[in-house]
Amino acid sequence: MREPFEITCPCCQGILTVDPVSAKVVKHAQAPSRAATFDLVEEVAKLHQSKATSDQRFSDALAGHRRHQATLSSRFDDLLAKAKETADEPPPTRDIDL
Numbered sequence: 001m002r003e004p005f006e007i008t009c010p011c012c013q014g015i016l017t018v019d020p021v022s023a024k025v026v027k028h029a030q031a032p033s034r035a036a037t038f039d040l041v042e043e044v045a046k047l048h049q050s051k052a053t054s055d056q057r058f059s060d061a062l063a064g065h066r067r068h069q070a071t072l073s074s075r076f077d078d079l080l081a082k083a084k085e086t087a088d089e090p091p092p093t094r095d096i097d098l
Helices: 040-085
Strands: 005-008 015-019 024-029
Antiparallel strands (some): 015 024
């Protein structure tokens, strides 16, 4: 009679003992749990780095918004001055007015 063999479960990484005659799992052993390594100093450094990154992104976005507002304000002032200069002229004729 053939001996049962062991394989590693692809899902849970546990050890499965399989009977070759019946092709059924005879025994299942849990995978050894890996102890989570947690370094508090490293996690605090990551937190400070992410805060600095988010602050920098916010500052960049705010500066971009202010530049955009300044550009729009400048364009509006230019067009307003042009409209005041051409206030005496009649408006251009449109195709629908003909």
